[in-house]
Amino acid sequence: MKRKEDPRFLQGKGHYVDDVTLPGMLFMALVRSTYPHAEIKSIDISEAMKVHGVKAVITGKDLEAAGLGWLPTFHGLDKQMVLAIGKVLFQYQEVAAVFAETRAAAADGAEAVQVDYEPLPVVADPFTAKKDEVILRPDRETKTNHIYHWEVGDRDRTARAIEGSPKRVRQRIWFQRCHPAPLEPCGCVAEFDTMGRLQFHVTSQAPHVYRTAISIVTGIPEDKIHVMSPDIGGGFGNKVPVYPGYVCAIVGALKLGRPVKWIETRTENLTSTGFARDYHMDIELGATPDGRLTALRVSTAADHGAFDAAADPTKYPAGMFGVVTGSYDVPVAHAEVDAYFTNKAPGGIAYRCSFRVTEASYAIERAMDILADELGIDAVELRRKNFVKKEQFPYGSALGFTYDSGDYHQTLEKALETIGYQALLKEQAEKRARGELMGIGFSTFTEVVGAGPSKHFDILGIKMFDSAEIRIHPTGAGIVRTGAKSQGQGHETTWAQIVAEELGLDPQNIMVEEGDTDTAPYGLGTYASRSTPVAGAAIATAARRVREKAKKIAAHLLEVGEGDVEWTDYKFQVKGVPARSVTMKQVAFAAYTNPGPNEPGLEATNYYDPPNMTFPNGTYIAVVEVDRETGEVTIRRFLAVDDCGTVINPLVVEGQIHGGLTEGFAIAFMQEIQYDADGNNLNTNFTDYLVPTSLETPHWETANTVTPSPHHPIGAKGVGESPNVGSPAAFVNAVIDALSPLGVRHLEMPVTRDKVWRAIRDAEAGKT
């Protein structure tokens, strides 16, 4: 089935937040700090107020006086200035908000605001931050730049196992700071209606959480807040946090009594909203001489920027980083993360991955290749030898996860056969003999998604369930509403198909509605690959509740007891008598016209609390050629074999994989948010922060295996983020494999052509 939403998008009929125009609407622009760390000596708004069309300017002091100076961050360990109070902590931090009749007047007003700064020493990396020579956050009780220490696993046993291992490898691996860079930046329109109710249109991946957070921050009762998230032009985690601009727009609308629109510029989006990664990981593997893993240890310094605004669950400040043992049966392991404040933009969001899973996956997949290289074992053979075996599922990992299902050997073998691994090895050997650089890179990853079970996971204290409400109309059409929010994932198609499959109805006549907190049941939103594992499960469960109700009505129509009715071939029939049956469509009509002794109507709601996470996995293979003279890397082939459990719509899944692979390709080869030593952000637009076009993007080959999740109602695991999680390691492993004859062991991402060229030059110089 083709995606139901595509005709709307392809005809330019999507409705985004910047399409919202209200009578009397004002526009907001933000004054942002030019300094990464500076005392604010004064803010002079007098010239700004003279700009034609400017109606008001608010500063941090104004907000502080109103009790709105600070905003809690999502996992509750920190708070963030809405507008700078006293000092700025990162370049492009929000300093003042200007409200004007037009967007241009707001921008001119922002330009006219004069801020007098006294520069302070800059802390631009976590290792400098660790020294505590400059304390960035004197507002906090603890006068240190250290935010938290988190660890999991058995430290002592792991240390003994590593020290006792015949073979040990250790590598510092930095997963660079990058940014989700959705093509639609963040934005909102805030309006207080005639009843004094906040009507808030916003590009949010989690509308209900926004409603609750806005209520907590502003004190507006939650029933007086209506959040509407229209079509979203990409989120990738960037639209999970509540940003200062949103609070300012609401304050402006309240203060001026007129609607206020705020739409970020590209630069604002790249420089101030949630970044991703920035993990400096020291990973160690212990192994036997024949390549059996004995232990894993990883110690990480995390750069969280000026505020700890990572949108992680409360109990998991480092997210799901504990999945760092990957697909491998590691006997003992220990992982720890120390996070630090720096003078950089805050964030640490899950960029198209479950919380910190991409960092973990990249670390273990790179380390496995390094170990294989040092042992002189084929990287495939090392993986095959250490995979968790299918008979071990449910598998308890050394770091506390219970993997639900998988058959890693099957997925690997399918990938090897599909790509023709033996022929590639032969070709590679021939090329190496000629001095040519060809690489084959693997990533056999496992991720953990679908947060999550309420006993472990919450955001701001709210448990991470999700929800669905299904109403079947008299004609057999219906509507499903969920607490999730599509940003391109294809929910309108996938949710309709789940309902249609469970109820025997036409998916074309199942409408999907999300993003409106007045109508949708409460949910935690879409990120961390949680839609299908959690909201999808809620939909299936709600549909089954509808079916239970329908069964009673069917019994009435068939004039038999409910126990004599069975659901077979998408209809209710008298057991053993196929000729006596009724369709769901007939039952739906009867639910409103002839329900018999049953309550009229046909609808159900479910709040689904998942019993466990799901564990999608896959084998990705990249084949590259490296030009020895220029360092240019050419992706010859890329194969992704995914196991995301039950596939609901193959087209949607393939689309998700293509998109995620393209992002993974960009991260591996192009993207980094760089700061210089003075704290200047050097990647502030799309000429400096590259997004691949169809010209650069390789051809993607895809295939799949299926091991359904045993605890999910339909066996689905989620797939949207697997390609972003799994692919960077495959790309980098392929490049390093190509360069390995020169003795190159590791390169940090992005693996740009100049970095590759320098590595080749240095390696060749070392040889001579």
Place this chain on the structure above:
Amino acid sequence: MKLQYSGQEQIPVDAGTVWTFVNDPDKVGHCLPELVEMTVHDPTHLDAVVKVGVGPVRGKFRFKFELQPDEAARRMNMKISGGGFGSALDLTAGADIVGVDASSTLLNWSGEAVMRGPIAAVGGRVLDAQARKLVEQTFANVRMTLSAVGP
């Protein structure tokens, strides 16, 4: 990003005249290229607005100047800070006034600029040339103004 500049101007007047000139904030201010407006606050402080173009971005920069004369060394240090279109520029410059003879003086100058914001991100592609032009033109204007006055 940090940018460093240095240069030399030969001025056909005596060192005392040059020293008096560079101690006058009004005169120094008028040597700024593309000056739009200027306010002198006291003998060592002035504010100036100048037109600036960096690549496709054109607009006005507001600067605060502080003159820091060192009479004993005949050296004029200048601290300049300001910015525009979301960017900041901090410039420290110094000029040694060296008398060659009764009718000739060398102005040996050097400066370091720190750029922050979107303009800094433009980087060396266009910024360096623009900033160099701004600084060089200022000192060249000092020379031209004094040359016009004559010995």
